[in-house]
Amino acid sequence: MRDTSDQRQAAAQRISIIGAIVNALLSALKVIGGVLTGSTALIADGLHSLSDMATDMMVIFLLGISHKKPDKEHPWGHGRFETLGTVFLAVILLSVAGFMTWDSLKLLFAGEIPSPPSWPALIIAAISILANEVLFFYTLKVGKANHSNLIIANAWHHRTDSLSSIVVLIAIAGAILGVWWLDALAAVLVALLIAKIGIDLLLKSLAELVDTGLPQERVNQLRETALSVDGVIDVHNFRTRMMGGQGLLEMHLQIPAHMSASEGHFIGDIVCAKLKDRFDDIGYIIYHIDTYDDELIPDLTQPLMPSRNEVENHLNAAVSRLLGDCPAYELTIYYAPKFIELEIKFSHEIYALLENTGLAGQTLETNLQEELESLNWFRNIRIWLPVNDSQV
Incomplete structure (x- = not known):
């Protein structure tokens, strides 16, 4: 049995809250650890975790709004709030990536060789890899279950944090071994990863805002x-x-x-x-x-098809000419491209009129066909007569 919409929303908010808490702890651990161990790459990775925390907080906020029922001001629902929030988040990520790249490039070309980071930075990077991989798989599962692009994107954001931590781990190890510039270069690579996520989110959200169709x-x-x-x-x-x-x-x-x-x-x-x-x-x-493919015949108004009143006027005149009077009837009109068909169910009084004129039901149908054939919109007619009680 499928989960209800409320249960899905609760599951999505729950994983986002867990992600926010984990990323807040990782951000603090990496930034403080980076300062104490002297690792620029670890500090940059900590800012990446901080952006992940911001993502989780925004997801929590947007889920609360976007799942509201339609109201008078928003008759189509509130789903666009999620899209707009994703655009805003993408812009933040691109700004963070730009700042990190600029700061790291300045360090690379400063001409001074910084002191290598100490070994505890390796442990912190390893903890970050493990935590973000767990978050990635859990968040991706919830996102797919909810068919939410925002949650799925957030899951991949956790995966990029994991990948960036792997880069940082390698960079720190290299810096400890004497390749001093590897640490700053890794910070630039992390910034580029953040920028890629921001661009992907932005393009997907903009495509949704301009009503791009499904695949x-x-x-x-x-x-x-x-x-x-x-x-x-x-x-x-x-x-x-x-x-x-x-x-x-x-x-x-x-x-x-x-x-x-x-x-x-x-x-x-x-x-x-x-x-x-x-x-x-x-x-x-x-x-x-x-009842027909109006995509193939877009201009059905040339010539203009007659309305029910016009059809009834033509039919009443034709029946009166044949029978001298027009009995009560039920009329069904079938409109098709360039022609119509008629189905007529007469009342019992038709028998008295047929007897007075000497016509039979089949003859009446043939004569009506001839009466109406001059009209360019008419193609076929079917007559239904009630059971004749006098013949039962």
Whole structure:
């Protein structure tokens, strides 16, 4: 049984809180340890952990907002807050990366050879690697379960912190062995890793803000699922976009022309249920029921198709010419590109009129066909007669 939305949100916030606590401790340990051991790379890595903590705090805040129900001011929900927050976070990461790069390059070209770091810096770097690898796997699992790009990105942020700590470990070992510039160079590499994460987050969030569609592979899967429902002939005008890690769909479902409106919408509801059951990252679905592919014939108003009132006026005049009067009837109109079809269910009074004129039901249908064939929008007519009580 699937977790509810509230349970997923709670799980996402829980892992983000754990990540924030772990990264706060690692940041303090590495910055203080870097100062005491004389390792510039370890201090830079500590700032990286600090950025991870900021990421976790922002994720916690954004999850609280983005999962709110739609309201009057935000009828489509609050998912864009997560996207905007991710953009803001990406800008912060790029700023931190720029500062770290500038500071480390100044140290490299200062012309002074700093003292090598002491061996405890190696232990601190090893602790950081282990802690961030655990955080990475746990956060990635939660992110995939929640289909949240923000949490998944945060998981990879933990992984980059782990990788940067590996670089720092090697750099510290090299600096202790006498390669003094390796420590500062490692700080630059760490800064570049942070910048890459910032750029990736920024590009993904901007793509979401401009309503970029889902990957084609996922679109194909969604279309196949919709087409697998009985009664769906085709799916067209299929549009997708992302909002807060959830997919939004718009589509036209083509059904047989003579299905009723209620059956068509029942089929549409089945399609929605099947899509949400298979893809639980689908947030909202808008569908339109068609009896033809209006994507292939976009200009259906030239010539303008007649309204129900116009059709009834033509039909009443034709029936009155044939029978001398027009009995009560139920009319169903089937609109198709460039023509319409009619289905007429007459009341019992039709028999008296047929008897007075000497017409039979089949003759009436043929004569009506001839009466209306001059109209360029008419193609076919079907007549239904009630049971004739006098003949039972």
